[in-house]
Amino acid sequence: MKTFPIVRKLLEAVTILDRKNRVMRNNHVQEAKPNKKVRSLIEIDLRIEGKGQGVPNRQCSAIDGARTDIDTVQQLPxxxxxxxxxxxxxFWDTNFEKRYLQRRALWPKFPLKVILMPHSHNDPGWLKTFEEYYYHKTSKILTSMVEKLQQHKNMTFVWAEVSYLAMWYERAHPKMREQLKQLLKSGRLEIVSGGWVMTDEANVHLYGMITQFIEGHQWxxxxxxxxxxxxxxxxxxxxxxxxxxxxxxxxITNTVIQRIHYAWKQWLAEKQxxxxxxxxxxxHSGETDVLTxxxxxxxxxxxxxxxPHPQICLNYDFRKVFGEYTEYSIRAVNIDQKNVKEKAETLLDQYGRTGSLFSHNVVLVPLGDDFRYEYSSEWDQQYKNYQKLLDWVNEHPSYHAEIKWGTLNDYFREVKKRTKTYPTLKGDFFVYSDIFTDGRPAYWSGYFSTRPYFKILGRQLETTLNAAEFLYAWSWATFAxxxxxxxxxxxEKDFEKLVKARRHISLFQHHDAITGTSKSYVMHDYAIKLHEGIREASIVISHCSLALLSTEATRMKVSQRQSSLDFLQPLYERSSYEKLPKIxxxxxxxxxRVxxxxxxxxxxxxxxLRIIVSSLNIKITDEFGYDVPFQVNPIWNSSNSDFFIVENQFELFFIADLPPLSIITYTLHKTANETSTIYSNFYRNKNITFFQVKDVLPGDIQLESDLLKLLFDGSSGLIRSVTDKTTGRITQLTMKYGAYPSAQFKSGAYLLKPDPNAREPEEDVLAGAKPRIFIQSGPYFILN
Ligand SMILES: [Zn+2]
Incomplete structure (x- = not known):
């Protein structure tokens, strides 16, 4: 990738800043002593820097990377x-064909083994909401799964989405539940992954991903x-x-993946x-290895x-639904005595080719698609036709091939019988790109940033839920x-709230939810659930905090119903997910006030911590009664054409010192007045007494701390240079905001595809904007 000098410099500056931040954070963890008086960030940093200790080495020497046959970072370029x-x-070419024919000659000694595995991919929300899909499709699929697997005694099936399974099970007749358990016990039905959803793997945070696994596995x-x-x-x-x-x-020791870059597909196939x-x-030891x-x-x-040939495989999708015209329903013909030989042999050729892509000659053939098997007729159509093909092949030993119904368990068992060692791989399979839609690369990186508001909302529920779970575990251990x-x-009652919040965040990890690739009204439905989760988790936080902080006397009052656990209010209020949280x-x-x-x-x-208070006659103390320094800033209101300072409301900032795993209280007291300074080139109301207002001097604006000096353009407000005061090094910066025009019809929720004909990004998207500059300064920081 070509990097422009400006971008390089910007990246450099960001790296420097990031390193500084990390030094600061690191020092706090290791150097700061439990203190009664909160020090400012800069003070502590100066102390370390001043002694010339420089940037500590954060690289753990024990981590020098796993040794593997494939390193995706090295291989991809x-x-x-x-x-x-x-x-x-x-990708199938003459070399692949030649290798297949060589392999085929070995079948008498090394027979082909095929596992046919019916499945149905059920998105918990996409074009319809989770509940809509459940009532229109998935409930029928699960019911007929249980019924049809009773009828077709050797047929198999796999199921992945526990969110749907749980919903169905809770409504199912006890007899159905029992039949489901029997099918699982027999091994003909297998629950795969066991996640609440099939999690997205790019936008998710570890916490959300783990939560959806725990929710599914626990269920x-x-x-x-x-x-x-x-x-x-x-x-x-x-x-x-x-x-x-x-x-x-x-x-879980084995897994299956599907959507990886077409170049990986071809390369892995070539290498077997x-x-x-x-x-x-x-x-280093291979203890994390998963057979993939x-x-x-x-x-x-x-x-x-x-x-390898989709046009042939199309003939083997036997679903025929009245009124449904698809490329397979038109092509596929039912298997009978007349065509079975020819159809079985053509199919066997395809299975054989697939087998030649692996050293073990075992083939997994999933039989399904999105929301398949919702009609009992499809179960019969697929089963009966495949059973005929399967019987034909199995009854003719001259083919040296065996086809069986099976599940993932069966596939991996067969593979392990024939293979003891596998190539090892480290790294990942991002970014995904396909070519099968229009024969040109389509890079799926659009969803990394699609609908960011919803992605943030998910993170907000995660952090709220995390706090709720921590406090809940602590409270339960204390009071149970x-x-x-x-x-x-x-x-005990609050546990339901936790479960609800967990299930909502779990649902959102689905690969069409957090990705932002669902229909707009489906996204709305997810967001309502996320908002509800935040509300429920906040109630749990409030109850648990009060219970833990209360004195024995207060606890007695609660026990005697003279008091409740309901008077702790969250700092933020949010009437609906569409509104931003308001302090x-x-x-x-x-x-x-505590x-x-x-x-x-x-x-x-x-x-x-930023809070809003109604008065400036205030002081803050920590839990030991020591005064805590703070900064007061005005609140600017921009609802009219002009900015003005809100009266009787002030922003108050202070640094909270939070020991590990703790609940801490700070107390606000009414006391004497404080003042603060504002420099403003547009704010003319000098009548206010609680802030000193001074003019911003013409020209560029310089802000500095003990570590850095930053220079901002006086007219645009954008940064121009960063000076590292410890080394004297100056990094010049130029910032521009550009936007890429999209390729028509190709760029969207999934794909990021800029217009290939536009040579440069559209620049100056901020052209014409006239920023109003004001600077607020105080003991903690300067806000520009
Ligand atoms: Zn899906």
């Missing part, structure tokens, strides 16, 4: 990204007494190494490395599953077995 075969959409354990042993991740748009790691940690051990970057099967072709539909039965009862002003009519904060992390944190 070596690929040909516009290969000659791209236009034809199939399976509690209700069905089972633990999944194979992973199945076939629709996320690119694969990361975290999902296999989490699977391994939960006891489609089954590999996926290892974590730090792992890459589906060799483009997607998971029947058209792209039987072999005490005489304060009323508190325990409240907590609730703290009314200082009373002499004292602020409660939680640190759920295992390390000390210094956080700048």
């Amino acid at each position: 070596k690929f040909e990204f516009q290969p000659a075969w791209m236009r034809g959409k199939e 399976l354990k509690d209700n069905l007494g089972l633990k999944p042993s194979n992973g199945w991740s076939i629709d996320p748009f690119g694969h990361g190494s975290t999902v296999p790691y989490l699977l391994k940690e939960s006891g 490395w489609g089954d590999f051990m996926w290892r974590q970057n730090w792992d 099967h890459n589906r060799p072709y483009d997607i998971y539909s029947i058209k792209h599953s039987c072999g 077995k005490t005489r304060h039965k009323k508190i325990a009862q409240i907590l 609730m002003p703290i009314n200082m009519k009373e002499w004292q 602020i409660t904060m939680t640190n759920t992390l295992g390390q000390r944190r210094y956080e700048v």
Whole structure:
């Protein structure tokens, strides 16, 4: 990638700043002593820098990377990204064909083994909401799954989305539940991955990903007494190494992936490395290895599953629904005595070709697609036709091939019988690109930034839920077995709120939810759920904090129903998800107000807290009664054409010192007046007495701390240079905001595709904007 000098400089500056920040954070963790008086960030940093200790080495010497056969970071740049075969959409060429024929000659001694695995991919929301899909499609699929697997005694099936399974199970007749359990016990039905959803692997945070796994696995354990042993991740748009790691940690040793770059597909097929051990970057012993099967072709539909030639595979999708006209329903003909030989042999050729892409000659053939098998007729159509093909092949030993119904368990068992060692791989499979839609590369990087507002909302629920879970565990351990039965009862009831919030955030990890690729009204539905989760988790936080902070006397009052656990208010108010969180002003009519904060992390944190107060006659003390320094800033209102300072409301900033795993209180007291300074080139109302207003001098603006000097352009407000005061080094910067015009009809929620004909990005998207500059300064920081 070509980097422009400006961008390089900007990156350099960002790196320097980031290093500084990390030094500051690091020093706080290691150097700061438990103190009664909060020091400013800059003070502490100066202390370290002044002694000339410089940047500490944060690199752990024990981590020098896993040794593997494949390192995706090294390998990816070596690929040909516009290969000659791209236009034809199939990588299969004469070399592949030649190798297949050589392999075929070996079948008498090394027979082909095929596992047919019916499946249905059920998105928990996409074109319809989670609930709509459930009532229109998925409930029928699950019901007919149980019924039809009774009828077709050797047929198999796999199911992935526990969110749907749980919904169905909770409504199912006890007899149906029992039948489901029997099918699982027999091994003909397998729950794969066991996640609440099939998680996205790019936008998600580790916390959300783990939560959806725990929610799914816990449900399976509690209700069905089972633990999944194979992973199945076939629709996320690119694969990361975290999902296999989490699977391994939960006891799963094998997994399947699907959507990876077409160059990877071709290369793994050429090397016969489609089954590999996926290892974590730090792992020297191989303990994190997960046997990973890459589906060799483009997607998971029947058209792209039987072999390298989709036009042939199309003939083997036997679904025929009255009134439904699709490319397969027109092509596929039912199998009968007359055509069975020819049809079976053509199919076997495809399976054989697939087998030649692997060293072991075992082939996994998924039979399904999105929301398949919702009609009982499809079960019969697929089963009866495939059974005839399967019987024909199995009854003719001269083919040296065996086809069986099976699940992932069966596939991996067969593979392991024939293979003991696998190539090892570290790294990931981002970014995903396909060529099968129009024979040209389509890079799926658009969803990394699609609908960012919803992505942020998800993170907000995660952080709220994390605090709620921490406080809940602490409270439950404190009160479950005490005489304060009323508190325990409240907590017991609150568990439902936690579960609701967990399920909402779990649902949102789905690969069409957090990605932003669902229909707009479906996104709205997710957001309502996320907002509800935030509300429920906040109530849990409030109850638990009060219970933990209360005195014995207060607890007794709660027990005797003379008091409640409901009077702690969240700092933020949000009436709907569409509104930004609003900080609730703290009314200082009373002499004292208490602020409660939680640190759920295992390390000390210094956080700048912003609150809004109704008076400037204020002081803050920490839990030991020591005064805490703070800064007061005005609140600017821009609702009219002009900016003005809001009266009787002020922003108050202070640095909260939060020990690891703690609840801390700070107290606001009514006291004498404080003033602050504002420099403004447009704010003319000098009548206010609580802030000193001075003119911003003409020319560029310089702001500095003990570490850095920053120069901003006086007219645009954009940064011009950064001076590192410790080294004297000056980094010049130029900032421009540009926008890429999109390629027509190609760029959207999934793909980021700038117009290939536009040579330069559109520049000056801020042209004409006239920023108004004001500077607020105080003991902690300067706000520009
Ligand atoms: Zn999907």
